[in-house]
Amino acid sequence: MRFLHTSDWHVGRTFHGRDLLAEQESVLSGLADLVDSERVDVVVVAGDLFDRAVPNAEAVAVCSRVLERLRAAGATVVVTPGNHDSAARLGLFGGFTAAGGLHVRTRAAAVGEPVLLADDHGPVAVYGIPYLEPETARQALEVPDARGHRGVLTEAMRRVRADLATRSARSVVLAHAFVTGGQACESERTIAVGGVQDVPASVFDGVDYVALGHLHGQQTLAEGMRYSGSPMAYSFSEARHGKSVWLVELDAGGLAGVERRPLPVPRALSTVSGGLAELLSAPEHDEIADHFLSVVLTDRVRPLDALRRLQARFPHAVHVDWQPEGGRSAELRFAERVRGRSDEEIACCFLEDVRDERPSERELAMLREAFAAAAREEAS
Incomplete structure (x- = not known):
């Protein structure tokens, strides 16, 4: 049996205010081509199907079309909610969609009830563990003394292993969690509880393959335990990730192999630094003119108005930072910097900090006139 391990679609997410729905639909629809060309039996989505608990109508429409294409290509689809999703909304019609080959596993109390599939070698049990928010999950799992992510996931996996012990089946587990050893990036929302968010890999012992979601970089923690990563880059920290999915194969003995399948990049991400005039004129920057761009000036x-001016040449420049060459003088606390200074001195210092140069005599005269007018108004 062949699985396509995906996660963290985040349908509806924007990139520095830019809408990504068209790019998301293009990349995710391409998964159906992989299903066809690689003879994939099952596509799993290990959490964060949507970027928001209440996605807008356009995001729902895109996600629906993608899932329909996967089913039309012949794959069974198994989905679990992540920390961005609303489990209740995703699971609303789960009983009906399962009949059509879309299995949405959203109930914490049902983690020990697998989606049962079969191939020529016999049954395969697919266990979907939704994102478990510790405070609510320990009640649903009836372990009130469980603490943190480790506690609730330990109980979830105890239930999985207990069910698996009653079957002669190979096994796959979907989980949305931060497993010790994983590498985070800037675009993930923290799931820390009491300062602790990670769980040891040993919690997932006893199954053939663990399809992890939550971290956006594709990672291998063990041969049978992997993060697929997000299908697209959602922060500049992911510019070099090389987005892809895992093609997982099970044979009669369990895990037979895992291969990487790259995904297309709808728009590359780049960072560049330099003076504004040089960035707007130097021909060597032509190759990144159509990239999403983060600029350090x-x-x-x-x-003034740096982003708008940059977008005249780089229409997809979305972020600008200013780090003057040679650095700036050491920062002092505001209270220390203004102590004992007149209003005029404070205003002059502010202008100097913002522009890195002293106000002109004309500007000083305007400031004095403004402060004098304010003093007269207060006295009247």
């Missing part, structure tokens, strides 16, 4: 004086 090194001008001595902060340029």
